[in-house]
Amino acid sequence: MIFFNNDCNFCNRCCPKFIVGPRGLIGPRGPQGQPSNLAGLQVQLVGSSMASIANAENVIFDNLVTVTNSNIIYDDATGVFIVGVAGTYYISWWANIDGAEEGTSLLFSIVTSEGQVISACSMVPVTSLQLNGNALVNFAAPGSFSLKNFSGNTANYGEAVVQASLVIIEVAN
Numbered sequence: 032m033i034f035f036n037n038d039c040n041f042c043n044r045c046c047p048k049f050i051v052g053p054r055g056l057i058g059p060r061g062p063q064g065q066p067s068n069l070a071g072l073q074v075q076l077v078g079s080s081m082a083s084i085a086n087a088e089n090v091i092f093d094n095l096v097t098v099t100n101s102n103i104i105y106d107d108a109t110g111v112f113i114v115g116v117a118g119t120y121y122i123s124w125w126a127n128i129d130g131a132e133e134g135t136s137l138l139f140s141i142v143t144s145e146g147q148v149i150s151a152c153s154m155v156p157v158t159s160l161q162l163n164g165n166a167l168v169n170f171a172a173p174g175s176f177s178l179k180n181f182s183g184n185t186a187n188y189g190e191a192v193v194q195a196s197l198v199i200i201e202v203a204n
Contacts, residue, residue: 070100071120071200072112079194081129083187089177090126090139090195100201112197113175118204120170122149124178124197125163127189134158134184141166144174150181159189167202 074092084090089110102116114120128137137158140150151164168176178197180186188194 069200069202071097071198072100072103072105073097073196073198074105075193075197076126076188076195077193079188080190080192081188082194083185084180085185086180086183089179090197092195092197102201103199109177111175111177112199113173114170114199115173116201116204117170117172119202120168121165121200121202122168122176122197123163123165124195125161126178126195127161127191127193129159129187129189131158131182131186132184134182134186136182137162137186138181138183139164140179140181141168141176142179143168143170143176145170147176158186161189 073096075094075096076090076092077094079093091107091110092105093107095105095107102114103120104113104115105111106113122141124139124141126139131137135156135158137153137160138150139152139162140148141164142148147166147168149164149166149168151162153160153162178195
């Protein structure tokens with residue numbers, strides 16, 4: 032291989048050319064890093080194909096898929112997630128929506144007990160799509176959050192096996 036100095040404009044006239052020598056020995060292995068302590072919860076909405084969700088209402092998930100963190104609790108009667116330990120949490124969600132009454136767009140938001148609102152919206156005039164969003168949320172104290180429809184209209188879930196899904200992972204405490 033031939034390399035040029037940093038000021039070269041690749042004219043092949045002014046720069047000294049360097050030839051790369053043989054590959055050196057591989058150094059010793061470094062210390063092992065900290066183990067990953069990622070743990071969380073996953074829920075899905077599977078029993079609401081073609082059903083609807085009113086404006087300002089929580090998405091009510093009906094299928095608890097995975098729980099690997101006892102600090103995160105889901106209340107399937109209210110749609111509220113309770114985070115029992117202060118820390119940073121990553122939330123990722125999607126919802127299959129097929130129409131919103133007279134609405135011309137969709138707006139769903141993560142709303143926390145600490146006043147944070149993290150929204151995802153569709154382009155106008157799109158109301159049939161898979162709407163998705165994510166958030167990195169800091170809870171200074173134990174708190175809660177929910178996923179809400181703020182479209183201004185009732186939204187209809189699409190015809191699918193899974194209508195919505197949410198994953199929350201504790202990334203630091």
